[in-house]
Amino acid sequence: MISATPFLDRIDTLQDLRALNEDDLPALAAEIRTEMIETVSQTGGHLGANLGVVELTLALHFVFHTPEDKLIWDVGHQAYPHKMLTGRRAMMPTLRQGGGLSGFTKRSESPYDPFGAGHSSTSISAALGMRVGQILQHKSHNNAIAVIGDGAMSAGMAYEAMNNAGALRHKMLVVLNDNDMSIAPPVGAMSHYLSRLISSKSYRSLREVVKGFGEKLPKSVMVAAKRAEEFTRGLMVGGTLIEELGFYYVGPVDGHRLDALIPLLTNIRDSHIDRPVLLHVVTQKGKGYAPAEASADKFHGVTRFDVSTGQAAPAKPAAPSYTSVFGKTLVALAEKDPSIVGITAAMPSGTGLDMLAKAFPDRCFDVGIAEQHAVTFAAGLACEGMRPFVALYSTFLQRAYDQVVHDVAIQQLPVRFMIDRAGLVGADGATHAGSFDPVFLGTLPHFVLMAPADEGELVRMIATAAAIDDAPSAVRYPRGSGTGVMLPEAKPIPLGHGRVLQSGDGVAILSYGTRLAACLEAAHTLKHHDNLTITVADARFQKPLDTALITQLARHHQHLIVVEDASVGGFASHVLDFLVRQSLHRGLSTITPLILPDRFLDHDTPEAQWEACGLSAQAIAAKVREVGGS
Numbered sequence: 008m009i010s011a012t013p014f015l016d017r018i019d020t021l022q023d024l025r026a027l028n029e030d031d032l033p034a035l036a037a038e039i040r041t042e043m044i045e046t047v048s049q050t051g052g053h054l055g056a057n058l059g060v061v062e063l064t065l066a067l068h069f070v071f072h073t074p075e076d077k078l079i080w081d082v083g084h085q086a087y088p089h090k091m092l093t094g095r096r097a098m099m100p101t102l103r104q105g106g107g108l109s110g111f112t113k114r115s116e117s118p119y120d121p122f123g124a125g126h127s128s129t130s131i132s133a134a135l136g137m138r139v140g141q142i143l144q145h146k147s148h149n150n151a152i153a154v155i156g157d158g159a160m161s162a163g164m165a166y167e168a169m170n171n172a173g174a175l176r177h178k179m180l181v182v183l184n185d186n187d188m189s190i191a192p193p194v195g196a197m198s199h200y201l202s203r204l205i206s207s208k209s210y211r212s213l214r215e216v217v218k219g220f221g222e223k224l225p226k227s228v229m230v231a232a233k234r235a236e237e238f239t240r241g242l243m244v245g246g247t248l249i250e251e252l253g254f255y256y257v258g259p260v261d262g263h264r265l266d267a268l269i270p271l272l273t274n275i276r277d278s279h280i281d282r283p284v285l286l287h288v289v290t291q292k293g294k295g296y297a298p299a300e301a302s303a304d305k306f307h308g309v310t311r312f313d314v315s316t317g318q319a320a321p322a323k324p325a326a327p328s329y330t331s332v333f334g335k336t337l338v339a340l341a342e343k344d345p346s347i348v349g350i351t352a353a354m355p356s357g358t359g360l361d362m363l364a365k366a367f368p369d370r371c372f373d374v375g376i377a378e379q380h381a382v383t384f385a386a387g388l389a390c391e392g393m394r395p396f397v398a399l400y401s402t403f404l405q406r407a408y409d410q411v412v413h414d415v416a417i418q419q420l421p422v423r424f425m426i427d428r429a430g431l432v433g434a435d436g437a438t439h440a441g442s443f444d445p446v447f448l449g450t451l452p453h454f455v456l457m458a459p460a461d462e463g464e465l466v467r468m469i470a471t472a473a474a475i476d477d478a479p480s481a482v483r484y485p486r487g488s489g490t491g492v493m494l495p496e497a498k499p500i501p502l503g504h505g506r507v508l509q510s511g512d513g514v515a516i517l518s519y520g521t522r523l524a525a526c527l528e529a530a531h532t533l534k535h536h537d538n539l540t541i542t543v544a545d546a547r548f549q550k551p552l553d554t555a556l557i558t559q560l561a562r563h564h565q566h567l568i569v570v571e572d573a574s575v576g577g578f579a580s581h582v583l584d585f586l587v588r589q590s591l592h593r594g595l596s597t598i599t600p601l602i603l604p605d606r607f608l609d610h611d612t613p614e615a616q617w618e619a620c621g622l623s624a625q626a627i628a629a630k631v632r633e634v635g636g637s
Contacts, residue, residue: 012038015096021068024092032069032265036061039088040295043099047087048314050102051434052110055292055299055306056085056156059186059262063154063288064088066268067182070276071150074118077137081155083111083124084308085184093119103434105611111438125438126403127376128162130155131181135172138179150180150276157185158353161375166252172283173253179283180275185259186290186303249285258287263294304356326491329484330427332462334359336469336497337396337425338366345370346394347473350385352378358398358427378403382410382422389420394473400428401441401483408447415479416451422479423472424448429458429483430520430572431603431617436610441483442603445519445549445577448481455480455502456549458520458571458578462489464547470497485521485572487613503551511540514635515564516627517557519546519571519578525617526570528624533631541631549578552585561591566635570601572622577602597634601627 014035018024027035039061047054065088067078073093080086090108091099095117101107112120122133134153141149159165160183172179249256257275260267268288275284292307293299298317299306311320341347341363349371355361364371374381378399385395404411404426415422429441448454455478459465465484472480508523509530518526526543533539542564544556560567567586569579579600586592603620617623621630 012042014038015042015091018092018096020094021073021092024065025069029069029265029269032062032065032269036065036265037295039065039091042096043087043091044296044314046099046102047309048312050100050104051308051310052087052103053084053307054296054309055303056186057087058294058296058299058306059290059292060085060154060184061088061294062265062268063182063184063262063290064092066265066272067152067154068092070269070272071152074121076150076152077121077134077141078119079122079130079134079137079151079153080112080124081130081153081159082127083113083120085154085156086112086120089119090117093117103436103610105609105615107610109436109610110434111436123438125436126406127159128155128164130159131165131168131172134179134181135168135175135177138177139175142177150178152180152182154182154184157183159376161353162377163379169249169252169254169283169285176253176282178280181254181283181285183258183285183287184262184290185287186292254283254285255280256285256287258285259289260287262288262290325488327462328488329459329462329465329486330357330359331362332359332465332489332494333398333425333427333469333484334362336466338362340470340473340497341367341370344394344473346392347396348372348388348393349396349398350374350381350388351398352376352381352403354398354400354403357400358425360398378407379410382407383414385422386410386414386418386420389415389422394421394423396423396425396472398425398427400439401426401430401444402428402439404444405447411448411479412451416453419453419478421476423475424479424481425469425472426481426483428486430485431608431613431620432486433613433616434610437607440608441485442572442574444481444483445571445573446575446580449549449577449581451479453478454550457482457500457547458549459484460518460521460523460545460547461492463492463495464500464545465489466494466497467500468547471499471502474499475502483520490524500547503548503553505544505546505548505553505556507542507544507556509541509543511542513539513541513564514566514568514631515542515544515560516568516570516631517544517546517560517582519549519569520573522570522572522622525622525624525627529628529631532624532628537632539631539635541635546578546582549581552581554585554589557582557585558589558591561586561595565596566599566631567595567597568599568601568627568630568634570622570627572603572620574603575600575605599630599634601630 014031015038098108103110111125112123114120114123130153134151138151292303349360349363351358351360351373353376355364355373360371381397385397388395426444432439448456455475457468459468468482472482516526523545530541530543569582571578579602601621608616
């Protein structure tokens with residue numbers, strides 16, 4: 008039987024790739040696309056962006072001598088073709104599975120992943136650091152290449168890195184993967200020609216000759232000629248701002264034309280350009296798969312789907328997600344309160360703010376991948392009496408901590424942070440796990456911190472945040488579906504008031520957040536299998552603590568177990584601090600915090616992650632038996 012992937016089957020190493028004839032590479036690109044679509048249809052993952060960079064990936068590995076030449080993929084969610092070509096093809100069916108390949112680049116996974124990623128806009132900084140390291144170690148013959156998307160270029164960090172690179176004037180390559188536009192054939196052909204011409208030695212030599220000749224002309228003529236050249240280049244191929252930052256701009260070029268990419272990259276590799284180069288490459292998300300081309304957003308991140316139709320596998324009926332509950336609740340509150348506004352950083356649908364944008368487009372702001380700006384922008388809105396809701400993933404809020412402290416907390420401005428993807432996130436792994444927000448926000452004075460046990464509590468906490476006008480606040484909630492409870496009216500909860508859901512003797516569990524369902528399941532198991540009745544309470548607030556509730560639990564039980572889905576230093580630490588300061592710990596036989604372990608957890612199913620952390624219902628029940636069971 009003839010293999011469906013004859014060229015791909017010949018590649019065990021990148022030396023095999025570089026031994027191919029250039030004319031064979033388009034066929035290889037088609038094979039990579041076909042196999043990648045089949046694989047991701049079974050594993051889920053990021054598809055659209057990966058389909059868009061197949062030719063670019065081939066060209067980069069064909070021209071540059073990776074891994075000695077360092078190739079850094081920004082975010083890393085477009086590195087599936089890169090993984091397939093660098094010895095990991097056989098493991099692609101394990102993508103995002105427990106013990107399998109990461110969905111992003113990861114240093115421990117391969118020497119071809121020189122820098123781990125997951126968050127955007129880090130690649131240029133990392134590549135510059137590697138380039139300087141090469142030069143200091145007398146490896147200037149090597150190269151450093153950063154591949155960054157047009158969305159990631161909206162982040163300030165990318166421009167900070169470019170400013171530094173332009174000042175240092177070390178040769179390195181930044182590939183701007185522009186997948187938000189397309190090139191019509193006539194424009195594309197001209198741009199290929201211009202890009203190859205501008206990168207070539209003859210063009211650069213000609214520029215130097217013209218420059219030398221121009222210096223002998225009257226100043227007015229020289230200035231006019233220089234302006235004419237800059238205007239013409241800017242008009243035809245862009246790059247004025249890039250060149251002002253000290254980069255040599257080349258492009259745009261069609262990122263799906265290997266006959267354009269390979270000679271262009273070869274010119275750049277072999278040139279003696281004395282500064283960093285930015286190559287502007289235009290690609291199409293979802294390239295080569297009709298359903299993904301028609302709906303790039305839908306195929307950015309996918310679950311299992313039918314390759315023939317592009318339709319996702321039917322999902323089991325589930326409760327609404329926490330994200331959708333937030334979006335709908337905020338719209339309902341905004342209908343009654345014109346001062347409510349929403350801010351997000353390039354994640355309107357991921358955070359549910361697309362609902363507010365549809366209902367009130369002038370009161371919803373997507374600031375791009377710029378979390379620092381998002382926070383201070385919200386602080387300015389709060390200064391004018393608006394009620395800003397900043398919706399960010401927990402792991403992305405980390406990027407704006409200084410602004411949270413300096414621009415919000417110190418000034419005690421009522422900015423409301425809606426922290427999505429709190430806790431563990433399954434297949435997305437450590438880079439996207441929201442493990443630390445209770446720690447880094449819990450240290451800040453005046454903050455009100457809340458975590459709902461279910462989607463009904465989330466509705467009330469959003470209303471609570473909306474009503475707080477004299478302090479910043481935050482509500483953390485997880486990825487995925489709620490528990491299916493009836494959604495209540497959006498009325499505030501009294502600040503610092505927890506609740507007891509069931510009472511018992513001996514052991515008390517105090518839960519913060521959505522692990523309450525696991526605590527109640529553990530209590531049910533203990534009652535019916537161990538004849539052991541325990542107390543289960545829902546803290547609701549990390550700040551202000553419900554000190555009356557904690558005091559009651561400490562005085563009427565021998566054992567206290569504190570449960571939360573965050574790292575050491577969060578809610579449990581605040582409870583322990585209160586108990587010690589009030590000497591209430593002396594009346595307890597044991598105090599046990601059940602929290603996330605002090606390590607980064609790799610990707611896996613959520614169930615496997617909770618079990619590994621000791622936060623599943625079974626693990627919680629086992630801990631109760633250990634400390635207080637009969």
